[in-house]
Structure formats: structure tokens, C-alpha cells
Amino acid sequence: MVLKQEQVNQNIDYTATLIPFEEVHLAPASPGRIEKINVEISDNVTKGQIVALMDRTNLETARLNMMKLETDYKRLDTLKKTKSIADQQYDQIKSAYEIAKNSYQFLLDNTQLKAPFSGVVSGKYFEDGEIYSGTPVSSVGKPAIISIVQINQLKALVGISSNYFPLINVGMKANIKSELYPDMKFDGQIIKIYPTVDNVTKTFILEVVIQNANLKLRPGMFAKIQLNLGKGSAILVPSIALIKQTGTNDIYLFVNKNNVAIKTLVKTGKMFDDKIEILEGVNEGDEIIVVGQNKLENQTPISVIK
Numbered sequence: 001m002v003l004k005q006e007q008v009n010q011n012i013d014y015t016a017t018l019i020p021f022e023e024v025h026l027a028p029a030s031p032g033r034i035e036k037i038n039v040e041i042s043d044n045v046t047k048g049q050i051v052a053l054m055d056r057t058n059l060e061t062a063r064l065n066m067m068k069l070e071t072d073y074k075r076l077d078t079l080k081k082t083k084s085i086a087d088q089q090y091d092q093i094k095s096a097y098e099i100a101k102n103s104y105q106f107l108l109d110n111t112q113l114k115a116p117f118s119g120v121v122s123g124k125y126f127e128d129g130e131i132y133s134g135t136p137v138s139s140v141g142k143p144a145i146i147s148i149v150q151i152n153q154l155k156a157l158v159g160i161s162s163n164y165f166p167l168i169n170v171g172m173k174a175n176i177k178s179e180l181y182p183d184m185k186f187d188g189q190i191i192k193i194y195p196t197v198d199n200v201t202k203t204f205i206l207e208v209v210i211q212n213a214n215l216k217l218r219p220g221m222f223a224k225i226q227l228n229l230g231k232g233s234a235i236l237v238p239s240i241a242l243i244k245q246t247g248t249n250d251i252y253l254f255v256n257k258n259n260v261a262i263k264t265l266v267k268t269g270k271m272f273d274d275k276i277e278i279l280e281g282v283n284e285g286d287e288i289i290v291v292g293q294n295k296l297e298n299q300t301p302i303s304v305i306k
Contacts, residue, residue, distance in 0.1 A: 003278075003286045006236050010229035011270075012164060016156035018221050021209060022117050025144035028054050028110040031134045034126050034145065041124050045115040045148060052113040052145050054132070059107045066100040073097040115148055123147035154210045154217055156188075158225050159203040167229045168193060168206065175226040176210050178217060187211045188225065235282065236275040241290040242268070253282060254289040254296055256304065261289060263298035 033055040045051055076093050079085045124146050125137050137144050156176075160168065174188030192207035208225055210217065217223065243252045251268055254261045266281030282288065289296070296302070 001238070001241070001288050001290050003235050003237065003282060003284055003288060005233040005284055010167075010231065012160070012227050012229065014158045014160070014225045015222055016158045016208075016225055018154045018156055018210065018217055018219055018223055020119075020122075020149035020151055020219050021153035021155050022119065022150040023122075023147065024116055025123075025137070025140050025142045025147045026051065026113045026115075027134070027143045027145050028113065028132065029106075030110065031132055034128060034130050034132055036128050037124065037126065037146065039121045039124070039146065041121050043121045044119075045121060046118045047115055049115045050112050051115055051121070051148075054111045054113070056111055059104070059111045062100070062104040062107050066097070066104045069093065069097040069100045113145065117148070117150055119148045119150040121146055122149045149219060151215060151217075151219060152213055154212050154219065156208045156210060156223060156225055158206045158208060159198075159201065160206055162197045162202045162204060164229065165197070165204060168227070172227065174208050174210075175228075176208075176217075177224045177226070178221060180221065181216055184216065186217065186223075190227075234269070234272075234277045235284060236272060237278055237282075237288060238290055239271070239274055239276050241288055241293065242266075242276060243293060253278075254293045255282060256287040256289055256302065259302055259304065261293075261296045261298070261300045261302050263296075 035053040035055050037052045039045060039051045073093050076085055076090050080090045123137075123140065123144065126132060126145050132145055134143050136142050140147060168190065170190055170193060172190045174190065176186035176188045178184070178186075188208045188210045190206050191209045194205035194207075197204045210223070237253065241253055243254075244250070245252060251266055253264050253266050255264045264281050267279045269277030269279045271277075289302070
């Protein structure tokens with residue numbers, strides 16, 4: 001059999017661990033007593049929903065102070081328009097009011113913990129009335145009262161050989177499969193290509209988003225990510241022509257050179273039906289032996305019957 005280039009679909013397959021599309025560990029900016037946690041693990045939450053309340057004593061003090069300064073500011077603003085007060089006095093009360101307003105907003109944001117996106121509660125680390133100290137939670141490595149994840153979309157970070165870098169583009173579609181659901185396919189898309197190639201592994205990272213509206217997939221599961229890079233050419237040989245060296249992972253072919261069988265080490269690639277891609281070891285135009293090769297030794301004279 002004389003080898004030649006054949007047209008094939010260039011698909012590459014990688015296995016990756018699925019992670020949430022978004023994940024957040026919610027905590028106030030400073031320690032304090034937890035007044036009430038409004039959610040439990042596995043609860044669905046919507047963006048902006050108040051999921052926990054901290055002690056509001058300081059918040060109420062800040063609110064009263066802001067209201068008093070707001071009243072003073074409005075009164076002086078009226079007087080300023082009639083030029084009945086000095087600019088310095090007006091500027092002082094305006095500045096004090098702005099500071100009080102910012103302080104109140106800061107305390108409000110850290111008293112009412114709101115979900116930054118719609119998702120599912122994945123962790124709850126305290127109960128009502130407990131003191132949040134600001135110490136990192138061991139399971140997540142960050143300070144948190146609750147954790148929220150978005151799982152109607154998931155992500156996978158995939159390390160791709162740098163050889164494929166020119167062929168990869170943002171927006172490229174991906175096919176996703178899971179061993180748990182062998183008859184199902186999930187839609188994916190490349191949303192980010194990391195800008196550097198790892199100097200050791202010679203790989204670069206793709207970020208693939210996976211649609212998961214039916215919630216079949218979950219963070220932590222393994223999935224196979226397949227990318228179609230279009231049509232390409234490859235040298236394919238029948239799988240029966242390959243010989244595996246006993247006790248090693250070495251793969252050989254016998255090549256006919258001037259009616260002598262030469263045992264040739266090859267590097268294989270992907271399988272296409274009953275053929276296997278040859279990456280290294282033989283070239284287009286080489287004639288390989290596909291019948292009786294198991295009985296041959298290196299440099300055995302042969303007769304070609306046509």
C-alpha cells in the first residue's frame with residue numbers, strides 16, 4: 001500500500017473539569033453579628049435579592065445622622081441662594097452631608113448582603129445570631145457567610161497544544177459530552193483565549209462556556225470538550241498494519257524499500273474508522289506492508305505480488 005495524504009475532519013478532544021460560570025463568596029467588609037440569613041443551601045436566588053442581614057445598630061445611627069445633616073444642608077442651601085450665609089459655612093455642611101451619605105451607603109451595602117447575579121446557594125457557613133469574624137472559611141479559602149454559583153451556564157478551562165493556536169478563535173463552537181449522559185450533547189463556545197503559552201507544557205488555556213439550561217451538568221463533573229478545526233489532510237494507514245512492540249508502547253510499521261522489509265518506528269495520532277493517523281516515521285509515497293507483516297523481521301527480503 002502506497003501512502004498518500006487523505007482529507008480528514010480536524011477534531012481535537014480534551015477532558016476538563018466543569019466549574020461554575022460565576023461564583024461569589026459573600027461577606028461584609030467588617031466583622032459583626034449576623035442578624036438573619038434568608039437562604040439555605042440549594043435555594044435559587046435572583047440578582048439583587050437580600051440573602052443576609054447584619055446587625056443594623058450602626059446603620060440606624062448613620063441614617064439618623066444623615067437625615068439631620070440633609071435637613072441642615074437643605075436649609076442652608078436655601079439661605080445660600082439668598083446670599084444670607086457665608087460660602088465657607090455652606091461648604092462645610094455640604095461636605096459633612098456628603099460624607100454622612102457615603103457612610104450610610106457603605107453601611108447599608110455591608111448590612112444588606114445582596115446576590116450579585118441569579119444563581120444557586122452552594123454554601124452557608126453561619127447561622128442567625130452568630131458573629132462573623134472575617135476569618136477565611138477553610139472549604140473556600142476566603143471569608144464568606146454564604147456562597148452563590150451560577151450553573152445554568154458552566155465553564156471549562158482547557159489546556160490546548162500551542163500547535164493549534166493559529167486555528168483557535170473566540171466564538172468557535174464546541175461539542176460537550178459527559179459519560180453520565182452518553183446520548184446527550186451540550187452546546188459550548190470559546191469565550192476567551194489566554195494570551196500566553198506555558199513555557200513548560202507548551203499549552204495555552206481556552207475558556208469555554210457551556211449551556212446547561214436543563215441543569216444536567218454540575219460543577220466538579222468531568223466532560224469531554226471537542227473542537228472542530230475544519231478540514232485537513234493526514235497520512236492514514238489501516239490499523240491492522242501497525243505492530244506494537246511487546247512490553248513497550250512503541251508502534252512499528254514495515255516499509256518496503258527495494259523489496260526489503262524495514263521495521264520503522266512511527267508516532268500515531270487519531271483514529272478514523274479503521275485507519276490511524278501517522279504523525280511521524282513515514283512519508284507520503286512510502287510503500288507499507290499490510291499483509292503478513294507479523295511474520296516479518298527487520299530487513300527481511302520480500303517479493304511483491306501485483
